[in-house]
Structure formats: structure tokens, C-alpha cells
Amino acid sequence: MAPLASIGFYLALLTFPDWSGAIEGSRYMTTILRDMTVFAIYALSLDLLVGRAGMPSLGHAAFYGSGAYAAAIASQRLATSELTVTLAAAIAVSAALALVIGLLCVRATGIFFLMLTLAFAQMVFAVAFQWTDVTGGSNGFAGIARPTFGGLETSAPEALYRLVVIVFGLVSLLIWWISRSHYGRALVGVRENERRMRALGYHTRRLKLSAFVLAGALAGVAGALSAWSFRFVSPNDAGIGRSVEAFVMVLIGGAGTLLGPIVGAGVVLYIDRVLSSAIPFSQAVLGVVFVAFVLAARQGIVGSLRAALVRVRR
Amino acid sequence: MSAAPALAVEGLHRSFGGIHALDGVSLAVADGERRAIIGPNGAGKTTLFNVLTGEIPPSSGTVRLEGTDVTGLATSDLARRGLARMYQRNELFEPLTARENVALALAAAKGPYRLSRARTSAESAEADVYLERVGLAGRETARARGLSHGERRQLELAIALAQSPRVLLLDEPTAGMSPAETASISRLIGELDRSLTILIVEHDMDVVFRLADRITVLHEGRPIAEGTPAEVRGDRLVNDVYLGKALEA
Numbered sequence A: 001m002a003p004l005a006s007i008g009f010y011l012a013l014l015t016f017p018d019w020s021g022a023i024e025g026s027r028y029m030t031t032i033l034r035d036m037t038v039f040a041i042y043a044l045s046l047d048l049l050v051g052r053a054g055m056p057s058l059g060h061a062a063f064y065g066s067g068a069y070a071a072a073i074a075s076q077r078l079a080t081s082e083l084t085v086t087l088a089a090a091i092a093v094s095a096a097l098a099l100v101i102g103l104l105c106v107r108a109t110g111i112f113f114l115m116l117t118l119a120f121a122q123m124v125f126a127v128a129f130q131w132t133d134v135t136g137g138s139n140g141f142a143g144i145a146r147p148t149f150g151g152l153e154t155s156a157p158e159a160l161y162r163l164v165v166i167v168f169g170l171v172s173l174l175i176w177w178i179s180r181s182h183y184g185r186a187l188v189g190v191r192e193n194e195r196r197m198r199a200l201g202y203h204t205r206r207l208k209l210s211a212f213v214l215a216g217a218l219a220g221v222a223g224a225l226s227a228w229s230f231r232f233v234s235p236n237d238a239g240i241g242r243s244v245e246a247f248v249m250v251l252i253g254g255a256g257t258l259l260g261p262i263v264g265a266g267v268v269l270y271i272d273r274v275l276s277s278a279i280p281f282s283q284a285v286l287g288v289v290f291v292a293f294v295l296a297a298r299q300g301i302v303g304s305l306r307a308a309l310v311r312v313r314r
Numbered sequence B: 001m002s003a004a005p006a007l008a009v010e011g012l013h014r015s016f017g018g019i020h021a022l023d024g025v026s027l028a029v030a031d032g033e034r035r036a037i038i039g040p041n042g043a044g045k046t047t048l049f050n051v052l053t054g055e056i057p058p059s060s061g062t063v064r065l066e067g068t069d070v071t072g073l074a075t076s077d078l079a080r081r082g083l084a085r086m087y088q089r090n091e092l093f094e095p096l097t098a099r100e101n102v103a104l105a106l107a108a109a110k111g112p113y114r115l116s117r118a119r120t121s122a123e124s125a126e127a128d129v130y131l132e133r134v135g136l137a138g139r140e141t142a143r144a145r146g147l148s149h150g151e152r153r154q155l156e157l158a159i160a161l162a163q164s165p166r167v168l169l170l171d172e173p174t175a176g177m178s179p180a181e182t183a184s185i186s187r188l189i190g191e192l193d194r195s196l197t198i199l200i201v202e203h204d205m206d207v208v209f210r211l212a213d214r215i216t217v218l219h220e221g222r223p224i225a226e227g228t229p230a231e232v233r234g235d236r237l238v239n240d241v242y243l244g245k246a247l248e249a
């Protein structure tokens, strides 16, 4: 039932521009859905660390931002809009950066890990801000070409929407696959008891580093998609606000679940984009929602619903 | 005696601030031997295990595993060389089921970088064998945090056994167990294959005298006696510092 529902939901999402034409404001809704989907990928990538491996990174925007810049800069410098080239550049740069930062961070745990990732992300932010020749500095990088794939263009909103949703599908599939695999369970082992994992013969630092690099690469993918969606990248995409955003999405939605980060991204973007034009102080609303979850529902929306469902079934 | 001892330590020292937890420990445990390490609280028994498993580096001294100097090796590498440990304070994967706790130990040999499916029926069957051996049949799908104290000790042992170790360190396996649980776990330990070398820290002297081939008595970080159970029982010094009290209790 659950897999069928997920596939049905996914197909409905994928074909949204095709069947929503009659609904008022459907173009705007397509844009919102696209951005929710980009952020869902970003939140899913962070959840690999926070939810699965128990690594509370507060610097994930470093990889989101570097992916966005890499896609934009590769496209400009190599004078190509070919998806395979620009996306590969985004993945390569964010993964390489995650490898370097990860090597320096995975020795630390808990609050120290959190502070270290935050510090390194601030360095990446500073580079984006000051390396004006390459990044455009504080003005950001505008007019980014949307990618082509073979002969297919994505300059039309519907085409880009489809690209984003397809990538989202692939990333979700990967995360789902990992969660069932030996690799995914080993990450949970590290989260629950790293000392015992070492005593069992697992090289836990290497394992954590691998998760850090994978999560960084996937955040880079989300960053590239955002660069194409907004056709704009700025240092803020590597800034602390962007890092916190992913963290909030994961916690509100439910860490360590597949659906949680997706729901979290949806809720945060809904408050940020839709509610903000309807009511004043929507950021404060987001803050209150976040605090409410931290205080009353640590497992997030999805985790709490699941627990409630288990109780009802009994 | 051509074969090297399974485990040999030379002049181990380790201090914490001003406390000499290990103050010159040397001992050699033969292949297949059951060696009990006894001594009063704070004697340094757990610290010795921590040094043997690489969790705490010694200030000085050497550790040899089957003749190879392994001093300073990482805990995970020592585990891969066949060293397994049952912790005095349980180190479990609390929200995971008993079966998954054991499965993580089983899966360690093949490494974590596998995208193939975990939780297969073959894996469960293998894990359940270990759970049954330690007396946890029927508790496979209970979460570790939901088990009773005795059951948690049993799970600790199942995890260590599932590593298929060559040298097994048991830190107070029967601590806090009921007499019935103590009897069954010590019977289980007694029946373990003789190819396995076992070091056991234990305060229950019945268990010690039943299982041990040889006993080392540790006091304030120093071995003060070593011998067969009969020899140690007759040792004046040992009776003064430890056995007299331990047997009365």
C-alpha cells in the first residue's frame, strides 16, 4: 500500500503541469512545487547525516552553495549548458569540498561537530563573498543558463520542473535504497553507539566521512537545481541561514525517515512563500512551529504520525 | 610450547591524573585458556580491558595478540584481528531489535560498504542462532532498550559471540543477574569452544572457580598473585586484600 501510494503521489507530482492547467494560479503553484522539490532534495541530503548517521551538521549550505556556484560557473566558463557537464561539475566540487571539510570534522562529535561544520561553512561563505572575479561577490551570479540534456531544452518552466522532479525521484530512490542496505544500517549503528561499532570492527570515521561526502554531493545537486530554478546564486546560498533552513526542515518533518525531510521542506516553503503573503510575521510563525516541534514532538511530523498510527493499531 | 600465547602483555602502565589504574601489569594467556582476572573495585580490571581493546592507550608497555605486537592499534583493527568484548556497562544499539544488534556484529566481517539489502531472512536466521544460544529465543524483535537487565547482559554476550572472536574479553558477565540467569550464562561460557581464549573479570567466586584455568589477582593496578584456582585460594595476601571479603559476601 505505502509503495503504491508513494508511486501514485510521485506521478501526480511529476505530471502536475499537465493536469493542473484548469486550476487558478497553477503556474505559480508549479513554481512553488518546484522549489519545494529542490529543497526536499537538500533536506534529504542533510538527513543522511542528521537522521541516519547522527551527525548534526550546521554547515550543509557549504555544499548546497558550492554546487550552485559550480553549475553556474562551469556553464559560463565552459560555454556549455549541457546537463551532464554542469551537474557533474556541481557534484565534483561539492563532493571534493565535503571530503576536505569532512576529513577535518568527523573526528568531532555532537556540539563540537556542529560548531566545526558551521565554522567551515562560514569560510566557504566568505570565499563566495570575496572572490568577486569568479563568484560575482555580494552581487551574486545572475543570468544562469538553464541546462540542456542531449537535444532537450529546460528553458521552459514545465521542462525545468520535470527535470527537478525526476532528479528528486532518483535521489529519493537512492536514499530509500540506502536505508534498507547494509550501508544504511551501519550508519544507524554509528548514530546509536559509535563505540560499540568500533568494537565490532567498523572503521567508523571512514564510514562517517563517506556519509559526509555523499550528503555533500547530493546537497550540491540540490544547489545546482536551485541555480537553474532561480537563475541566480548568491553568497547567501552558502550562508548560515541556508544551513539552518535544512536543519529546520529535517527536524520539523522528522529526522531519519524518508518522508520527513520531504514534508519538512514542503512545510517550511509553504510558510515562507505562501503564508508570508497572507499573514504578517510568517518568519515568526516558522520559529514558533520549530520551537513547538523541538519541545513537544522531537520525532517531527512524520515520526509523530507514525507513532500515533502504531498506538491506534494496537 | 612452540605457539605464542594468544594474548601477552608486558609492563602495562596507565594513570588517570594521579591514579595509577594500571601499574606494571604483565601476563600471558595461552591459546584456549580461560583466565579469570579478579580484584577489588577500582583494581584496574576494566582499564586493562580498555587498553587491550585499544580504547585507551597505555602510558607504557606492550600488548601482543598471537605473537604480534598490537600496541596502539585502533579498536576496530583489533576487532578485525579477532578480539571481542562484552562490556561491564552494556553498549547496545538501544532502539534496534535484539536481532539487529546481533546482525550488526555479523555484518562487520564483510564491511559496511554494501548496498545490498540488510535484514534478509538468511541474516535473521543466523542472528537468531546466537540469540537462542544466550537464552533470548522469542525476544528477537524486542528492542534492546525494552529488555530486562538480565536479557541485556545476554544480548551483550550474543553480540560478542557473533563476532566469531579468537580472544574474548568478558567484563563481569553475571553482574546484576539472578541466580538462575547466572547459572545459565556461566554454563554457556563453560561450553564455549576450546579454540577460543577467554579472559573473564568476575566478582562471583563460584563462577570464577568453576570456569577459570588460571586466575590473576589485580590490586591497585598490580598483579599480586597468579596461579590455578587452588593456588590462588590458598594465597595469604590474596585472602587479605580480596578473597576473604569476596567469599563472605
Ligand SMILES: Nc1ncnc2c1ncn2[C@@H]1O[C@H](COP(=O)(O)OP(=O)(O)OP(=O)(O)O)[C@@H](O)[C@H]1O
Pocket (backbone or CB within 6 Å): B016, B019, B020, B021, B039, B040, B041, B042, B043, B044, B045, B046, B047, B048, B088
Ligand atoms: N576514564 C577514566 N578516567 C579517570 N579515571 C579512571 C578512568 N577509568 C578508570 N579510572 C580509575 O581507574 C581506577 C581503576 O578503574 P577500573 O574501572 O579499571 O576498575 P575495576 O577493577 O574495573 O573496578 P570494578 O570492579 O568496580 O569494575 C579507578 O580508580 C577508576 O576511578
Ligand SMILES: [Mg+2]
Pocket (backbone or CB within 6 Å): B045, B046, B047, B088, B171
Ligand atoms: Mg570494572
